Amino acid sequence: MRKVSFRLLMVRVRYAPSPTGSPHVGNIRTALFNYLMARRHGGQFIVRIEDTDKAREVPGAVEEILESLRWLGLTWDEGPDVGGPYGPYFQSQRLDLYHKRVEELIASGHAYRCYCTPEELAEMREFQRINKLPTGYDRRCRFRKPEELERLAAEGRPSVVRLAMPLEGTIVFEDSIRGRVEVESKLVDDQVLLKADGYPTYHLANVVDDHEQGITHVIRGDEWISSTPKHVVLYRAFGWELPVFAHAPIIKGPDGAKLSKRHGDTRCLDYREKGYLGAAVANFIALIGWSPGDDREKMSLREMEEAFSIERIQPNPGVFDITKLQWLNGVYIRDLNASELYDTVRQYHETTQDPEYRQSKAAQTLGKAFEEFSREYVTSALLLEQERVRLLSDFAEASEFFFDEEYEYDPNGVAKWFGQEYVVRLFEFVIENLPGAALSVEEAEGLVNGAADALGLAKRAEAIHPLRVALTGRTKGPGLFELMSVLGPDRIRRRLERTLALIREGAFAS
């Protein structure tokens, strides 16, 4: 089949988070989708901070948001830090604009002032609930007599501005993921557009800004789908053209409920702390709810940019399967070359805040290794563990024996091999036949084969296993010859002598 390629004339999309905390993976995935959309069509990706709720604002959240994007490898063309021609990119700095637009709406009869107090509204809802009526604002201020409104205003009562929803008819809009969505207009609330504190609500601000900033495609979370009719009414009231709407599904936890703190780590940056690579996480979350249409699973950001289309986003929610992320992360780790591997692991080690990692003895050993051992030696050690690790945080434990001469011996390995009558002679043979300066993998193999022959062992495995336990304390890990080559003659000698001494002391007797 021929690859069909098309580009839209102009695409401007935005990620519009509210600074109420550090973004979690479901939220950040919408950012990813928007980014991919922009890059696919050579358009612009805009970051806009929706800080219209002063009460919920969390200090530092904006930086967390930008840092999450950076970590995943996303870049943006306009935003709070880089500016741009459609700024400011904080809604709290655009208040005049919303006020102006609201006046237009009131003048044209598409909005009205409402003087109901929060207490009145609560009472109204309570009444509706008790009488099993549909909940929602009963529009009482919409139909008050002018003189009554004047009186309320004269009293100095605080007011909000509400959207005057059409009382009849159906609102229809096209969602590029779900198709046609229809809602009866009278079932939609007269939503507050401007709060009593002078801040707009999301509904007003997002419509005004999306229009003012030339947004062509609104890709956002599923939770917005039921308020989209309000937005459609607003666009019409202003006489503006609708953007393309696309509502992406949520991400669920293993129990089927929306992913949340109960499911453990959901904060995007937590995955960095745990030892995941940004590229792997970006790849993985994109694949929950989107697929390129072929069998590809591992995809770089660049590849996803080329393959992306809104239509291929699934309408149904997906479960965040950490096991599959771990596998993918392992794939990415194996892709690192020697120098990237060293830099990545070191960078992780020096910056992660994960308490479990930082407090582990293995991590402390690795920290010392970075200071005390050569880059070459550490790199060689990491290289030997690269294919059996899934997280960056696994390297410390996996490579610990390379850097610690006081390693402990696995009791199972000891029980199985150190009781063999030939092990002492085996270790002695290896010590005696060690070359002086360096030991290549081939030489290590020759040495071990020679030992097996000299001792008349039936299988060289009988030499390999005890040597691994003696040299690393472990029964599993990298190939013995590779590991011997990295360790080098001096360390091998020292470790075998230490083991021999312990055997002679009877330290392993049970």
Place this chain on the structure above:
RNA sequence: GCCCCGGUCGUCUAGCGGUUAGGACAUCGCCCUUUCACGGCGAAGGUCGCGGGUUCGAAUCCCGUCCGGGGUACCA
């Protein structure tokens, strides 16, 4: 309660009227091998939520139903 959106192996997905329902993770087995992993091969796992239609033929279209999720704020 009312409104909206969903429903393909345990999980992520392909599929758009005719396929033995394909791939991936996880699971199990075999191979490779000095172990573990990596890699390779293979197996098991799906009555396409359920019930009705439409059609020669339905995972694919229509209706109903059940289940799940979201909304129903002067939060986003």
